[in-house]
Amino acid sequence: MEYVLLIYSNEQENAAMPQAEMQQWVGAFMAYTQALRDANILRASNRLRPASAATTVRISGGKTQTLDGPFAETREQLGGYYLIDVPDLDAALSWAARCPGAQRGSIEVRPVWAM
């Protein structure tokens, strides 16, 4: 089954991270990404720019509304994702627990709708 691991964390806290810690953090993500690749389960992944760079679009009454900012203001923001292919939820949860993002924020594990 395919699962997306959605990585949420507090962007303000991340921005306040000392340089050395940030480097360690990025290094941990790189190692994790490599581990997923080595296990041959990584289908896709991306790191996102901060929510302050987001633009939200919706059509209301036939008119396109463009809003500066993310869809919803929340304490933790979506910062990236991994798309993985594993046998079941237990495997997905165990990979999610190993993701460096789980140390500072939370990982939402969502199954992908099989087409």
Add this chain to the structure above:
Amino acid sequence: MSTPAHRAAEQAARHSYGKLIAWLAARSRDVAAAEDALSEAFAAALATWPGQGVPLAPEAWLLAAARRRLIDMARRRRTRETASDRLLLSLEEAAAEADARGGVPDRRLRLMFACAHPAIDPAVRSPLMLQAVLGLEAATIAAVFLVSPATMGQRLVRAKRRIHDAGIPFRLPQPEDLPARLDAVLEAIYAAFAAGWVDPAGLDQRRQGLVAEAVWLGRVLTELLPDEPEALGLLALMLHAASRSAARRDGGGYVPLSAQDPARWDATAITEAEALLRRASRLGRVGRFQLEAAVQSAHAARRFTGRTDWAAIVELYDGLLALTGSAVVAINRAVALAETEGAAAGLAALDGLAGDAGLAAYQPYWAARADLLARLGQGEAADAAYARALALEADPAAQRFLQAQRARLPRG
């Protein structure tokens, strides 16, 4: 209704239901579809067995019928979903495997772990297990868990959909996850037992039925995990409690443990519970359910010795308290302490708990307090505590018992 065919179908349902569901749902993770297919297989059995005779292997017959039905359903869906191709193939593979092994492999344990998975709401784990493993109807479960049948039905549908959609596996947990995951299974079985047990009058057939079903689940678990001391401990605990089902009521009246006639306890159940507890202790890993069962075992000893070893019970509660930190355990410990060191010591122990906000709405806390205050001759305070306990008690038989205790207080 008790023709040989009906009896055979009933017996097959009792012994094979969970096995068949576990097997049918294992690959598709679709419990609801497995239930539908199996219920049609049972309907077919009741239609054909009376005329053609009961087959030699009823379980295999039911499995074959349910499997055909599942394959039909998958074929019909195939036009819409290519994913069903894979399902169809895996069903056929699994069928060949079962035939080659000459029987239905018992995968109920995997089903139980799926029902008590951390991704399933803890409140629905117990109902889900009762339905998927034992085939209980949503309405029956709803009555005992005090929700409407529609609500319970919805919760069960949602939980089954979640097993399927989230990809909750039908397999045994990894060794490092096993202790925590097994705890969840034990908790779910115990919750079923507890839901059935809250019937001091012993008049509700459905509740008594649920007690028996939970004991049955406990038996299945100990068969499948014969070396798990806590599984043995849970079954011992349930059997000890169940041994007093008859003695705890007296024509619709509630009889507390201390006033029960040990001659009315079920000796067979006690003997079995004691043997289980001995087996568990030989495995050398103490846990919550073994300690709780040991407390019950100490109470059961009154049947043979005529007295209760309260000092041993206090010690067991000390162990339980250290393990769980539970306020409920602390109350029971205080009550036992009152027997060894006097009511004042028990009351002091209860006073020590007063900071726990949850206890203000917990009936046993007020009932225990009232009893100890009464014994200390503090009639007014006891009366107030009985009032609190009564306000929190919903069961009429237990209410009558508390009212009688309250009426016995000396009037100042």
